[in-house]
Every structure is written in C-alpha cells, then in structure tokens.
Amino acid sequence: MTTLYHNPRCSKSRQALHLLEEEGETIEIIRYLENPPTHLELKQVIELLGIKPIELVRTQETEWKENYKGKELTDNQIIDAMIENPKLIERPIAIKGTHAVIGRPTEKVLEIL
Incomplete structure (x- = not known):
C-alpha cells in the first residue's frame, strides 16, 4: 500500500494519484489540508524523505513570506x-514502507514502487 499526502486541488497531486492508480497500487489518501499530520507524523515523513524540514516547506506561499521568511527557526518550529x-x-x-518521495516531478512517485 502507498500512502499519498494529497491535495485534490493541486494538478501535480492529481497526476501522482493517477500514476499510482495506473500502476494498480492500493492507495491510502491523506487529505492533509483537512486533516493535518501531528508533529510526530510530519517528523517521521521528513525522516523517510531524508531531508531537512525547510526542504518540505513551500517557501513561495504568502503565509511563509509574511510570517516566517528571514527568521531563524529550529527544525521543530518549522514543523x-x-x-x-x-x-x-x-x-x-x-x-x-520505509521509502518516501515528493512527487515533483510527478513521475518521482513511481520510484517507491
């Protein structure tokens, strides 16, 4: 089974879901905007991705620019x-399993299969 953190309004997210469905993958969809992960869950996702928390942030979002950009934040504060x-x-x-990817480009989601 593949878990997909999904935003149905995002074309890349919809494309990733479609690719996984085409591969016949069983998918657990987490609509993270409606049901945000806990601190521990997000920390675990970041560890599986093998990245720093800041690398998971959409830094071009207005919310980030207005409230966080330029501040020295700890990893926990970023999470x-x-x-x-x-x-x-x-x-x-x-x-x-123990593999995770950010689907950008979308085809990257196939790397975990």
Whole structure:
C-alpha cells in the first residue's frame, strides 16, 4: 500500500494519484489540508524523505513570506509552522514502507514502487 499526502486541488497531486492508480497500487489518501499530520507524523515523513524540514516547506506561499521568511527557526518550529499552516507542506508526498518521495516531478512517485 502507498500512502499519498494529497491535495485534490493541486494538478501535480492529481497526476501522482493517477500514476499510482495506473500502476494498480492500493492507495491510502491523506487529505492533509483537512486533516493535518501531528508533529510526530510530519517528523517521521521528513525522516523517510531524508531531508531537512525547510526542504518540505513551500517557501513561495504568502503565509511563509509574511510570517516566517528571514527568521531563524529550529527544525521543530518549522514543523510546527507546517502543522499550523498545512498549505505550506510541499505536495504530493508518496510513502511506501520505509521509502518516501515528493512527487515533483510527478513521475518521482513511481520510484517507491
């Protein structure tokens, strides 16, 4: 089973879902805007991705620019910012077992299969 952190309004997220469906993958969809991850869940996702929390932030979002840009934040503060403002989380994120990828470009989601 593949877990997909999904925003149905995002074309890249919809494309990733379609690619996984075409591969016959069983998918657990997490609509993270409606049901944001906990601090621990997001920290685990970041660890699976093998990145720093700032690398998961959509830094071009107005929310980031107005409230966080230029501030010295700890990793935990960055994670908390994403939880409080889930639209800051880069998408889509696909997870299978101990492997995870950000689907940008979209085809990257196939790397975890």
